[in-house]
Each structure stands twice: as C-alpha cells, then as structure tokens.
Amino acid sequence: MTVYWCELAWLGGPTAEAGVVVEVEDGRIATVTGGTLRPPPGARRLEGLTLPGLANAHSHAFQRALRGRTQHGSGSFWTWREQMYRVADGLDPESYLALARATYAEMALAGVTAVGEFHYLHHGAGGVPYGDPNEMSRALIAAAAEAGVRITLIDACYLHGGIGEPPAGPQRRFSDGSAEAWAERVEALRDEESVRIGAAIHSVRAVDPGAAAIVAGWALESDRPLHAHVSEQPAENHACLEAYGRTPTALLAEADAISARFTAVHATHLDDGDVTLLGGGGACCCVCPTTERDLADGIGQMRRLAEAGASLSLGSDSHAVIDLFEEARAVELDERLASGERGHNTAAALLRAASEDGHACLGWPDAGRIASEARADLVTVSLAGVRLAGTEPENAVQAVVFAAGAPDVRHVLVDGREIVRDGRHGTIDVARELHEAILRAAA
Amino acid sequence: MTVYWCELAWLGGPTAEAGVVVEVEDGRIATVTGGTLRPPPGARRLEGLTLPGLANAHSHAFQRALRGRTQHGSGSFWTWREQMYRVADGLDPESYLALARATYAEMALAGVTAVGEFHYLHHGAGGVPYGDPNEMSRALIAAAAEAGVRITLIDACYLHGGIGEPPAGPQRRFSDGSAEAWAERVEALRDEESVRIGAAIHSVRAVDPGAAAIVAGWALESDRPLHAHVSEQPAENHACLEAYGRTPTALLAEADAISARFTAVHATHLDDGDVTLLGGGGACCCVCPTTERDLADGIGQMRRLAEAGASLSLGSDSHAVIDLFEEARAVELDERLASGERGHNTAAALLRAASEDGHACLGWPDAGRIASEARADLVTVSLAGVRLAGTEPENAVQAVVFAAGAPDVRHVLVDGREIVRDGRHGTIDVARELHEAILRAAA
Numbered sequence: 001m002t003v004y005w006c007e008l009a010w011l012g013g014p015t016a017e018a019g020v021v022v023e024v025e026d027g028r029i030a031t032v033t034g035g036t037l038r039p040p041p042g043a044r045r046l047e048g049l050t051l052p053g054l055a056n057a058h059s060h061a062f063q064r065a066l067r068g069r070t071q072h073g074s075g076s077f078w079t080w081r082e083q084m085y086r087v088a089d090g091l092d093p094e095s096y097l098a099l100a101r102a103t104y105a106e107m108a109l110a111g112v113t114a115v116g117e118f119h120y121l122h123h124g125a126g127g128v129p130y131g132d133p134n135e136m137s138r139a140l141i142a143a144a145a146e147a148g149v150r151i152t153l154i155d156a157c158y159l160h161g162g163i164g165e166p167p168a169g170p171q172r173r174f175s176d177g178s179a180e181a182w183a184e185r186v187e188a189l190r191d192e193e194s195v196r197i198g199a200a201i202h203s204v205r206a207v208d209p210g211a212a213a214i215v216a217g218w219a220l221e222s223d224r225p226l227h228a229h230v231s232e233q234p235a236e237n238h239a240c241l242e243a244y245g246r247t248p249t250a251l252l253a254e255a256d257a258i259s260a261r262f263t264a265v266h267a268t269h270l271d272d273g274d275v276t277l278l279g280g281g282g283a284c285c286c287v288c289p290t291t292e293r294d295l296a297d298g299i300g301q302m303r304r305l306a307e308a309g310a311s312l313s314l315g316s317d318s319h320a321v322i323d324l325f326e327e328a329r330a331v332e333l334d335e336r337l338a339s340g341e342r343g344h345n346t347a348a349a350l351l352r353a354a355s356e357d358g359h360a361c362l363g364w365p366d367a368g369r370i371a372s373e374a375r376a377d378l379v380t381v382s383l384a385g386v387r388l389a390g391t392e393p394e395n396a397v398q399a400v401v402f403a404a405g406a407p408d409v410r411h412v413l414v415d416g417r418e419i420v421r422d423g424r425h426g427t428i429d430v431a432r433e434l435h436e437a438i439l440r441a442a443a
Numbered sequence: 444m445t446v447y448w449c450e451l452a453w454l455g456g457p458t459a460e461a462g463v464v465v466e467v468e469d470g471r472i473a474t475v476t477g478g479t480l481r482p483p484p485g486a487r488r489l490e491g492l493t494l495p496g497l498a499n500a501h502s503h504a505f506q507r508a509l510r511g512r513t514q515h516g517s518g519s520f521w522t523w524r525e526q527m528y529r530v531a532d533g534l535d536p537e538s539y540l541a542l543a544r545a546t547y548a549e550m551a552l553a554g555v556t557a558v559g560e561f562h563y564l565h566h567g568a569g570g571v572p573y574g575d576p577n578e579m580s581r582a583l584i585a586a587a588a589e590a591g592v593r594i595t596l597i598d599a600c601y602l603h604g605g606i607g608e609p610p611a612g613p614q615r616r617f618s619d620g621s622a623e624a625w626a627e628r629v630e631a632l633r634d635e636e637s638v639r640i641g642a643a644i645h646s647v648r649a650v651d652p653g654a655a656a657i658v659a660g661w662a663l664e665s666d667r668p669l670h671a672h673v674s675e676q677p678a679e680n681h682a683c684l685e686a687y688g689r690t691p692t693a694l695l696a697e698a699d700a701i702s703a704r705f706t707a708v709h710a711t712h713l714d715d716g717d718v719t720l721l722g723g724g725g726a727c728c729c730v731c732p733t734t735e736r737d738l739a740d741g742i743g744q745m746r747r748l749a750e751a752g753a754s755l756s757l758g759s760d761s762h763a764v765i766d767l768f769e770e771a772r773a774v775e776l777d778e779r780l781a782s783g784e785r786g787h788n789t790a791a792a793l794l795r796a797a798s799e800d801g802h803a804c805l806g807w808p809d810a811g812r813i814a815s816e817a818r819a820d821l822v823t824v825s826l827a828g829v830r831l832a833g834t835e836p837e838n839a840v841q842a843v844v845f846a847a848g849a850p851d852v853r854h855v856l857v858d859g860r861e862i863v864r865d866g867r868h869g870t871i872d873v874a875r876e877l878h879e880a881i882l883r884a885a886a
Contacts, residue, residue, distance in 0.1 A: 014515075064833075065833065067833065067842065067845075067846050068831070068833075068834055068838050068841050068842025068843075068845055068846045069838050069841070069842075071790055071841040071842075071844070071845045072457075072786075072789070072790070072841060073786055074784065074785060074786030074787070075784070075785050075786055076783070076784055076785060077785075079785075080785065102832075106829050106832075109829060234783070292780075293776040293777075293779060293780055294776060294779070294785075294845075295779075295785070296779035296780065296782065296783050296784055296785045297783075298780060298783060299780055320845070320846065321830065321846060333736045333737060334736075334780065336736060336737070336738075336739035337735075337736055337739070337741060337742055337777065337780065339739065340519070340677070340739050340740075340741060341517065341518070341519055341739055342517060342518050342519055342520075342522075342523065342737075342738070342739045343515075343516055343517030343518055344517070346515070347514055347515070384874055385874055386549050386552060386873050386874045386877060387764065387849075388511070389545075389549075389873070389874040389875075389877035389878045389881065390507075390508065390510065390511075390877050390878050390880075390881030390882065390885070391511055392882070392885075395511050395512050398511050398512070398514040398515060399510065399511025399512070399514075400511075401514070402510075402511055402514045402737075402763070403510050403511045403763065403764060405848055405850070406830075407848070407850045430829050430832070431827055431828055431829045431832040432832075434829060434832035434833050435832045435833050437833075438832065438833030439833065439835070442833070442835075
C-alpha cells in the first residue's frame with residue numbers, strides 16, 4: 001500500500017477538492033478520502049492539482065519526426081501528406097521502436113497514461129510482410145511498455161489509395177490486401193495487462209464499404225474498440241458523396257460501424273444527419289485540435305455532437321505538439337473563434353474528455369478517474385510555475401485547463417508505477433532519444 | 444566589450460545562420476560575424492537559436508490577474524469585460540506596480556525585451572486624479588525598469604463609456620474628461636533611455652471623432668506612436684456604422700490618425716475599404732491571437748493586410764498566456780482554420796512581426812534585429828528540450844516559430860544587460876511575485 005496526499009485533486013466536479021488522500025494497492029486505487037488538510041505520516045505529498053491519467057486517444061507516433069519540418073511553402077493537408085509518407089517509408093521495426101519509445105516518453109512527461117496508436121504502417125518495403133507480419137505492431141507495443149504508458153494498438157485496415165484506387169508508393173506498406181487478411185493478421189495480437197488491441201477502418205478513402213463491414217464485424221465479435229478517420233477534410237466528403245451518394249458517416253453506419261464502441265476521429269465536417277448518427281449511436285468523437293489547426297482541417301462542432309449524445313476524446317495525432325491541456329482548451333477556443341461566443345464547454349467537461357472518456361474510447365473503462373477500484377493513474381500539475389502563478393484552489397481546474405502547459409506536469413503514476421518524478425522520466429532521457437530517433441527517421 | 448557566440452542565430456532570412464559572433468558595447472551591437480563555427484576564446488556561448496529581442500506590442504498588464512479566472516459559465520467579450528473592470532477597479536499605484544512588475548518579468552522570461560503598455564487606468568476611485576495625475580503611468584514605467592524590459596507607455600485617451608455615453612462605474616477612472624486634458628496630462632511624461640511615451644485613441648467607442656483628431660494631432664506633432672483598438676468585435680462596427688455611417692477605420696482615417704506611425708490593434712473585422720486604408724497608409728496591425736481566441740473575437744486576415752501594405756506586430760493583450768511564439772504561430776494557424784489552406788505567413792515573416800516590426804510600432808526603430816548599431820537584445824531559445832528535440836539547423840526557425848514555448852527561452856539580453864539566465868530572472872522571483880500580486884488584485 002502506498003499513500004498519496006494530494007494538495008488538490010480533481011474528482012470529476014466543477015472544482016478541485018482540497019487535501020485528498022489516495023491509497024494505492026496493486027496498481028489500483030483502494031480508497032479516496034477528501035478533506036484531509038494535513039498529509040498523513042508517511043504519505044507522499046503531491047503538491048499542485050492532481051488529475052486522473054490523461055488519455056491520448058489518437059496518435060501516429062512516427063509523425064513526431066515531422067514537427068517543425070513541414071512549415072515552409074504553402075499547401076494543404078494533401079501536400080503535407082506527401083511529406084508524411086516520406087517519413088513513413090523510411091522506417092523499419094527497429095527505427096520505429098526507437099522513435100515511438102521516445103515519443104511515448106514525451107507523452108508520459110505530458111501526463112499521458114494511455115495512448116491510442118492508430119497504426120497502419122504494417123509491412124516492409126513494397127508491402128512485403130515481415131517474418132512476423134505483426135512486427136511493427138509489436139515494436140509499438142514494446143515502445144509503450146518501455147516508456148511506461150499503456151497502449152491501445154488500434155490496428156488499421158488500409159486497402160486503397162483512394163476510393164477505387166489501388167495503394168500506391170508508401171501506401172503499399174499499409175495494405176494487407178483484403179479485410180480478411182487484415183483480420184487474420186490482427187487475430188495474432190493479444191491483450192495484455194497494459195495492452196489493448198483495437199480495430200480501425202482507416203477511412204472511407206482507404207477501406208471500401210464491404211471491407212468496412214468486415215472490420216466492424218470483427219470489432220463487434222471480439223468486443224474491441226473500433227476507430228475511423230471521419231470527415232477530416234471536405235475533399236473526403238466530396239469524394240465519398242460522389243462515389244457512394246452518402247457521407248462518410250452514413251457509409252460507416254451502413255457498415256454497422258457506429259455504436260458505443262466506435263470512435264470517429266476528427267468528425268470535423270459533418271452534416272445534421274451525421275451528427276444524429278454519431279450522437280444517437282452513443283459514439284465517441286476524438287478531436288485533435290492542434291493537428292486540425294496545423295493541417296487546415298477546419299473547426300468541428302463539439303457542443304453540437306455532445307448535445308446529440310456523443311462523448312468526446314482528445315488526441316495529439318500528428319504531434320505538432322504533445323500537450324493535452326492545449327488540445328483540451330482548443331476544443332473550446334476554436335468554437336469561440338467560429339461562434340463569437342464563450343463558454344461552450346466547461347473546464348470539467350474538457351478534462352473528462354482528456355481523462356475518463358478518452359480512456360473509455362480506448363478500451364480502458366477502469367481508468368481515467370480518481371476513484372476506488374480505478375487503475376492508479378495520477379498526474380500532478382504544479383501550480384507554482386509562472387504560467388499558473390496566481391491560481392487559487394477554487395479556480396485551479398479552470399486555470400489548468402485554460403493555461404497549463406505540458407511542462408507544468410511534475411509527477412505521473414501509471415497503474416501505481418511512478419513513471420515521471422519532478423518533471424523527469426524515470427528511465428528515458430527523452431529529449432536525447434527523440435533527437436537521435438528523429439534524425440534517423442527524417443534523414 | 445562583451446562577445447557572444449551563437450550556435451545558431453536568426454539574422455532575418457528564411458533559415459538560421461550557424462556560428463554567429465555578436466560583439467556588444469555600451470548596450471549596442473558592434474559587429475555581427477557569421478560562419479564562426481568555434482566560439483572565440485572568452486566568448487559567452489549561447490547554445491540553441493538566438494533571436495533578436497521580442498516586442499510585446501499590446502499589453503494590459505493588470506489583466507494578468509484574470510488568467511484562469513474567467514473560464515466558467517458562458518458569455519462573450521462583453522460579459523468578460525465586466526470581470527475585467529472589477530479587477531481594474533481594485534488597483535492603486537502600489538498594487539498595480541507590483542502586478543505589472545511581476546507580469547513584465549514573466550514577459551522577460553518569455554524573451555520580451557520591449558512591452559507596449561496600452562494604459563487607460565489613469566485615475567483614482569471615481570475618476571479623481573492622484574496627486575501626480577500620472578502616478579499610474581509612472582508605476583508602470585517603474586515596473587518595466589525593475590523587470591529589466593523597455594516600455595512604450597501608450598497612454599490612452601478614454602472619454603466615453605460607449606458612443607454618446609458618459610463613462611460609468613470603473614470607466615470613470617479611465618477618463619481625463621476631454622482630449623485636451625488628456626494631452627495636458629501626457630505632456631508631463633518624458634522619454635528616457637528605456638522609455639517611450641506613445642498615444643492611444645482607446646477606441647471609437649470611447650473617443651469621439653473630434654477628440655480622436657486631437658490625440659492624432661498630438662501624436663503627429665510630438666512624433667510619437669499612435670495606437671487604437673480597431674474592430675475587435677462586430678458590435679463595435681455596428682455601433683460605429685449606426686452612429687457615424689462609417690467603419691471605425693474610416694472614422695479614424697478622417698481624424699488623420701492613419702499613417703506609418705499608427706497601429707491598429709486587433710483589426711479583426713475589416714471591410715475592403717478598411718484594408719485599403721490601413722495598408723495604403725503603411726500602418727501596423729497588432730494582432731493578439733491568443734486573446735482574440737479566448738474572447739471569441741474572430742479571425743483576422745493578416746495576409747490580406749500585409750499584401751495591402753500594412754506591417755504586422757503581436758501582443759499578448761489580456762495575458763491569457765504570455766508566449767510570443769504561440770502568438771506568432773496562431774496568426775498562421777488561425778488563418779488555416781478559416782481558409783483550409785496552409786502557408787499564408789512564413790516563419791520568418793512571423794518572427795519579424797514578433798521582433799523588428801513589433802519594436803518599430805512601439806517607437807524603437809533601432810531594436811528587434813541582430814545587426815550592428817542595433818540595441819543589444821538577444822533571446823536564446825534552447826533546442827534541447829522535449830518540445831524542440833529533433834530540430835536541425837536548417838529547420839530551426841520553422842521549429843521555433845511553430846513549436847517552441849516560452850519555457851524554451853533560456854537567456855535574454857536587453858540593451859546589453861543580461862536579464863534572464865538559464866531560464867531564471869536575474870532579480871525577481873517571478874512566480875512568487877505573480878502569485879502575491881494576483882491574490883491581492885483579484886481579492
């Protein structure tokens with residue numbers, strides 16, 4: 001039994017509780033007791049605001065190598081994608097393990113306790129499978145374990161280079177050839193204590209309706225999370241409408257993909273029917289605002305989706321930055337830009353997206369909250385730095401959501417293990433490993 | 444003579460130069476020599492990317508006390524303003540000095556070497572002048588000196604609570620009663636080595652056209668910068684059109700306010716004629732994207748203004764965050780959200796706004812560039828932290844603009860004086876002073 005005393009802790013309400021004692025045993029929270037204004041003898045003091053573990057629900061780990069390298073010239077999502085493919089094409093299991101390990105360690109420093117890795121870089125050059133056809137998946141799973149975070153390996157089916165087109169160039173590394181072959185490969189992957197296997201329909205561009213139904217059926221039968229990129233760009237909507245006479249969301253609904261196990265990633269350009277389908281199905285919408293802003297995707301309508309019944313999660317996606325606080329506030333701030341009004345999403349609702357609802361969409365319903373029986377994830381944000389100086393207990397939740405940065409995260413506990421202490425990763429020199437892995441990947 | 448060796452330095456081009464030796468004498472840069480790959484004996488090593496000093500061209504220092512305190516409930520700019528007025532109303536010269544000193548020190552940590560303080564909180568309770576009617580202005584000037592940054596005290600004329608309305612409540616502290624009285628008061632303020640006095644027309648809401656012409660005339664005769672809040676919110680445009688039959692920009696143009704000495708702050712909601720007036724007049728537009736996003740103001744059109752001939756500067760305004768890198772990239776990123784395209788503004792153009800053009804609009808034409816005879820301001824950004832890990836010399840400018848955070852600033856030299864070393868302010872415990880000053884101001 002380890003006892004933690006939190007100066008302030010967020011237990012899910014609009015404000016923080018002062019003096020919260022959390023008893024941890026075997027990686028789980030045993031008890032949570034508020035109103036304990038002095039630390040009990042022997043308790044570890046967590047000064048600042050302690051949050052539940054944060055879930056980064058949408059990651060393409062290799063894209064960390066693109067940070068600061070795609071900001072010249074003009075272009076669009078589609079020209080950016082060419083640069084992204086070049087990095088993908090250079091990776092092998094060894095170099096990807098190194099890059100993902102460092103990237104997940106950067107996430108750990110930012111308070112991320114579980115990552116959803118939306119993984120499509122499956123095969124070797126030209127699409128030839130590795131000896132173990134899951135070698136890339138296993139590299140990502142190993143990377144997360146070494147970085148100390150849980151992973152949901154969201155293994156993506158990717159068959160086409162565009163609607164009706166074969167995969168071309170680097171896309172050949174993504175394709176299993178058929179949805180059946182995808183399922184057969186993924187069957188060999190197993191859940192572990194810190195690993196969940198999920199499924200993804202990469203997008204309606206890359207997966208035809210018949211294949212989408214197979215992937216969705218597999219997820220249903222094996223009771224696994226199912227994710228898909230949905231309507232990130234208007235061009236995807238146009239192509240889908242032209243080819244199939246319906247929106248990506250409607251097409252996915254027909255493939256029986258939309259349910260409470262489903263997460264629509266981005267969900268930026270939706271019509272009223274799409275909102276009804278996602279909300280009525282109780283789906284999750286994973287928004288990635290820093291990437292969507294970087295890639296000129298547009299502004300989603302999260303309040304509208306939430307009102308329709310959808311839950312919300314957050315991802316750093318291309319890793320232009322890795323900072324879940326910035327993602328969380330951007331949901332609200334971008335809606336302000338679009339609407340001219342403030343206050344669409346409360347700080348507590350944004351934190352719930354970053355924690356409990358993010359974990360749920362990754363298949364960790366027992367994580368993301370500070371409550372007895374939950375996994376013992378604790379993320380302590382210092383209020384003593386210059387960004388948060390002046391914060392008082394009654395505005396700590398607001399202040400952290402709207403003004404904290406990843407560098408304010410001081411301590412991170414994952415399943416009861418202390419991964420980050422005083423802002424440093426326990427086992428990885430994160431900046432050095434990032435530097436080496438990126439130079440290798442971006443060369 | 445002090446000699447600095449910059450591992451990388453930005454000298455104004457699209458990329459950084461490697462191995463730049465900067466000789467500093469009497470607060471000025473004497474020589475700049477590139478291509479010196481080994482530090483000369485006795486030189487101070489500046490590792491990372493060294494930038495010229497950054498100018499924070501629009502600040503309301505007291506609003507730092509609002510950070511993290513206005514993010515509950517719903518509302519708009521106008522409901523936020525009520526909270527802002529409550530903080531303003533509680534300040535006196537002593538408490539404002541403490542708050543501004545800590546806020547300017549936070550700016551110094553973020554690489555700001557000159558601040559433009561748009562100052563309208565002139566008088567005591569009920570509008571009664573202090574014994575020295577410039578006591579509040581002098582508190583701000585003292586605060587900047589103690590924090591080690593230059594200040595342009597942009598003294599704002601503020602006469603009306605809205606078009607045709609008398610000032611009410613806390614607004615009475617802002618008003619001098621007439622533009623003539625404003626000018627008489629401001630005449631008593633003097634430029635110093637690290638101080639410039641500028642003028643402001645608070646807005647067309649608060650200054651009628653006749654008074655605006657007086658302020659503009661005073662700025663012209665005394666050769667001083669002139670700033671005004673312009674079209675931050677659609678409601679201002681509507682009220683102005685209704686009262687005067689023209690836009691705020693057109694009204695200011697008729698008052699002879701628009702010239703190369705003029706800075707339009709925000710300039711968010713402009714029509715084609717406004718863009719032509721500001722661009723044709725060679726005015727500066729100071730955008731404050733983090734505040735504009737927080738306050739639901741909307742997205743400006745900076746590329747269009749630049750193409751018309753306007754220059755660009757940046758301000759942290761309400762200090763929701765103080766991070767000029769975040770301001771700079773937000774100019775581009777918000778235009779991406781509005782347009783669906785990337786690459787409206789280059790990293791170098793955004794850095795120029797943050798440095799040379801920002802300084803110019805504050806009346807410091809001799810600052811904001813690393814060049815001989817310029818003021819010796821140097822801001823060194825470490826590339827060794829996790830956010831920027833993986834940066835190479837050829838992408839350092841892009842990476843810093845699009846991915847750096849204020850905590851990456853390691854060393855700051857202002858007029859040859861070392862204000863920040865290894866991320867710490869030389870004389871001020873910034874977080875502690877912020878905390879104390881904010882608790883006092885927000886109480």
